[in-house]
Amino acid sequence: MATSTEVARGDAVHRGEPVTVDRYTTGARINHWITAASLVLLALSGLALFHPSLFWLTGLFGGGPNTRAIHPWIGVVLFFSFIGLFIRFWKLNLWERTDNVWLGKIRDVLTSNEENLPEVGKYNAGQKMVFWSMSILIILLITSGIVIWEQYFGGYFSIEQRRLAVLVHALAAVAAICVWIVHVYAAIWVRGTISAMTSGRVTGGWAWRHHRKWLRELVSGK
């Protein structure tokens, strides 16, 4: 193959016992964890203001007024951090026909019946859905968030616009938290995944089992 379509810069296979595969560069991992930390802090501070029974979470941020003041700034950090992730990952997350086949066999996915699934590149359809839904939700959250950022933008929008924005913000945040739960759960459920974001490496067996097309291209590219 002249050009590989599934391999990102930095991906590499190391022969040995076992075979290991580089999946994420140091830069990508730092970028990911800044985004992850921001998202967790945003969820905690946002939920504190979302439901009265969770208002106690403001204690983690030094009280109600501090929570209100900090939350939007963390949002700004997350937005720019996510742009970094987007630039890194968007190309390999483009939707392909095999992704529909993969999704059609969701039962085999959930029962870990990998042999019935089409061979997957660097990302499977589920990962791509997480990527694109987060991309859309974060755009919704930053735009609606600015409209309701009372301290700096209070005067620039009509009250009706602010009412709509606060509703969009709440709905998008709920969706983003649900997507985040799916993302975290998948990483835990599929054993051997988390090392991709800690050390940057996965085992050859993991790549063979879950991202065979990616592994094949990596090997043939050598």
Add this chain to the structure above:
Amino acid sequence: MYPVIPNPIAKPIDAKFGEKDLVKRSASSITPASPRQTQVAKLIDVSKCIGCKACQVACLEWNNLTEEVGVNVGVYDNPHDLTPNTWTLMRYTEYENPESGNLEWLIRKDGCMHCEDPGCLKACPAPGAIVQYSNGIVDFVKANCIGCGYCVKGCPFNIPRISKVDNKAYKCSLCSDRVAVGQGPACQKACPTQAIVFGTKDEMKKWADFRIKDLKSRGFKNAGLYDPPGVQGTHVMYVLQHADKPNLYAGLADNPRISPLVEFWKGFTKYAGLTAMIATAGFGLLHHVVAGANRVTEHDEQEAKKLAEK
């Protein structure tokens, strides 16, 4: 003339209502005070207002507020809008009555209406930052306010203002501190024409009836009371010469109600949102219990090795 509320006695007296008399408290579940105290109300008779702004001054004075010196843009409204320091504002409208051909100067004293169903309180996420006493007064509790501006979105009358100085929300308190010791609000005390009167809600409605009859006898056939049912009535009411057209009075809402967007946000979204998050996490947990972990097998590792060494 409406009977004047006597001056206070010099001796300190206990407040007639406080923390124990709450019927609503933002972001909290409380047992409403029962029985409720007598409902109070302020009645603003627009037809008797001469636009002297004594009420504005009295409000600043009593509440120890200072407004910035503004600029004149050719209208009487001063300042141009409610601010964190201006809790009440005379709004002047020049209205040419097509029926009589007269120019009418409609002067409405704007400020918090103290809704029986307060949108600000419904929207507020901070426990106890907005409270409603059992006599109907809706009050902001500064110590609990976090400055998020949700009350601004909840209010159907566009009243609360967020201070740029301390990031807290401000609005008319109906002088709850004065009412607690048997006085009327400062604006009422200062009004030279009794365009503002204060008493129980029933007394105010009765007095309004008297005023409306008088206005009707003078040719204002649509004179009436503004006590909008969309927010279950208010504890600040207007007597309007043209009660069929509240909007004439500097944009007073014709049929105020809490925005459906706010109701949806604070109703359905709040509960469905939590449910969705718990359900997603629950699904993950259940899936892991039923399906178990997805582990890489020794076979997978061997296949990878074979592929890599080809």
